[in-house]
Amino acid sequence: MNLFEALAAYRTMVLRHAQWLDTGTPAAHDGWRAAATAYQQARDAHRQRYGADPDLPAYNFTAADLGAQRADRDPAMAWAARALLALILAVGLLGLRGRGFGAAAARGLLLGAVRPWRVAALPAPRSRADRVLVWLVPAVVLVASRLVFTWFAAPAHLLVSLGGWALFALVVRVAVGRRDPFHLWAVVGGVALLRSVLLLAALAGRGPGGYWFAFWTAPALRAAYLTTAFAAFGWLFVATAVVLRDRYAVRRRRVVGLTLTAAGVPLGVLAGLVAVIGLERALTVWNDQLALLPWGLSRILGITVYLGIPADLAGHAAAVGAILAGVGVLLSAGRARRTAGPAPAGATTRRSGDRDRA
Template sequence: MATTAGRGILALATAGALLIIGVVLALLVDPFTRVPIEVDGATEWVARVLLVFAVAWVVIGMLAARTRLVGRPGAAAARATWIASTRPWRARESTLGVLPLDRWCMILVPGLLLVATRVVQARGDGFGSVVLAVAGWLVFALAVRLLLGTRSPWPIIAAVGGALVLRCIATLAAISLSGAEGVWHVLWSIGAVRVLYLAIVLGLVGWVFVVAGWSLGPQLGPRRAAGVALAGVGAVFALPTATAAAIGTTEALRGWNSQIGVLPWHLARMTGLYDTQFPAETLVVAAVIATLMTVAGVVLALPLRAGERRRRTAAS
C-alpha cells in the first residue's frame, strides 16, 4: 500500500512538473498563438464525432471493472489503456490475460484515432503532415520493439495508446468548437485559457513518453526503461528534422506550410513558415540532437554484459 501511494505521489509530482514546464513554454509561444484557425462545419462535426468516441473509450476504461461492460468486446482493452496511461507502474498487470481481440483493440483504437485526428487537423489541404506524424510513431514503435527483444510489448502499447487517446481528446475538443459559430474563438481570446490549454497539450505530449518508460520498468529495470523511452523520443523527432534537412528546408517547409498551421498552435505564423524563412541551421541542430538522444537511449537500453553485471552486483 505504501509503495502504491508513493508511486501515485510520484506520478502526480511528475504530471505537475510537466504542467509547469508546459506553462513556461506556453508563455513563450503565446504571443504567436493568439489567432486561432477557423475550420469549416464538416470538419467541426467530424471532430465532435471523434471526440465522443474518444471520451466513450476513456469512460469505458474507467468503469469497465465496476460494471457489466467488463465482459464486452473491447472493454478489457479500454480498461488496460486507461490504467496503463494513468498508473503506468500497473501497465504489465493491466494487460495480463487480455484476449487477442482486445489486444488488437489496444493497437487499432488509439492508432486510428491518432490518424483521424491528424486528418481532421490537416483540413483537406494535404496529408503530408499526417504521413509524417504516423511515420514518426511507427519509428517509435519499431525502436521500442527492437529494444524489447523477446519481452512482451503489451504494457507499453497499452500505456502509450491510452496517453495518445488523452492527447487526441485535448486536440479534438478545440477543433470541435472552432467552426464559424463556435465558442473557441471567444475562449482563445482569454489569455489564461489560452496558456492553460497550451500547457495541458504540451504536458500530455511529455506524459506519453513518461508512461512509455515507466511502463517498462518492471520488465527492464529503470535504466533500460529510461533508455527505451529516450531512444523512442529521439527517433520520433529525428525523422521529420532529418527529412527536412535532407530534401532542403525551403522545399520541406513549403510542402508543410498549409498543414502545420493547425490548432492549437498557429505554428506557421510562429515559425515564419509563411515566408519560408525558417533557418536551416535550426533543423540541422534539432536533427543532430534527436539522433544523439536516440543513440544515448539505445546505449542505455542495451543489457549489461555478464562481467559488468557481476561487478555492479558485488559493489551493491
C-alpha cells in the same frame, strides 16, 4: 471596379467567418455562408472578364481560395471531432465497466492513460480481439484526429506528426522483443488517446478554424493549452518508462536509455528528412496545405527569412535527435534482468499497491 468588388466580397467573407468563429451563432453562420456565395460570384465574374486579357490579366485568387476551401470544412470538422470524442468516451466507460467485447483492451487503455503503474498488474487477455483493439483503436483515433485538425488537406503535416508516433512505437516495440506487447500498447495507446482528447476538445467547438482563431486571439487560453499539451507530451515518456520497468523488468539504466532512444529516433529521422528536402521548401509545402501564413511569403520573401528562422535549424534538430538516440543506445546496452516474460506478479502487485497507498 470589378476587382475592387471581388476584394470587398472577399473581405466581407473573411470577417463574417471570423464572426462565426468568435460567436458560433446561427445568424453569424448564415451571414458567412451568404458572404461566401457573394465572393464566389464576384471572383468568377472577374475571371470571366479579365481571364483572357493578356494586357490586363485576372487577379490571382489562389491564396483566397485556399483559405476559403478550408474554412468551408470547419463545421464538418467540428462534428467529426465530436464523434471521435464520443468514441473515446465510450472506450473509457467500457474500461470502467470491465465487461463486454473489448473490455480488457479498454481497461488497459484507461489505466495506461492515467495510471500506468497499474498496467503491469493487469492479466494478459486471452481474446485476440483485445490484443488487436488495444493498438487499433488509438491508431484510428490518432490518424482521424490529425486528419480533422488539418481539414483532410495537409499530408505533409500528417507525415511529421504521425511519423513521429510510428517511429516512437517502433522503437519501444523492438525494446520488448518477443515478450507480450499488450501492456506496452495499453500505455502508449492510452497516452495517445489522452493527447487526442485535448486536441479534439479544442476542435469540437468550430473546427480547426476555431482552434486557430482562439490560439491567436486568446493569450490565456493559448498558454493553458500549450502547457497542458506539453505536459501530455512529456507524460508519454514517463508512462512508457514506467511500463518498461514494472511489466518488462527492465533495469532503470536501460529504461532511461530506451526512452532516450525512443525520443531521439523520431526527432533525428524527421528533422533529417526536412534538412534533406530543405527547410524553406518543407515549410512552403506545409503552409500551402494548411494555409496558415500568407500564401505569398515563400514566393516573395521566403518563410524562413520573413520569420527569422535559421536555415540550418532542421540540421541542428537532426543532430540533437542523433545524439539522444546514441546516448540512449549506450545506456541501454547490456542485459535486462529478464529476457522473457513480465516481472514477478507479487513484486509488481506490491509496487503498484505501494503507489496506490501513496
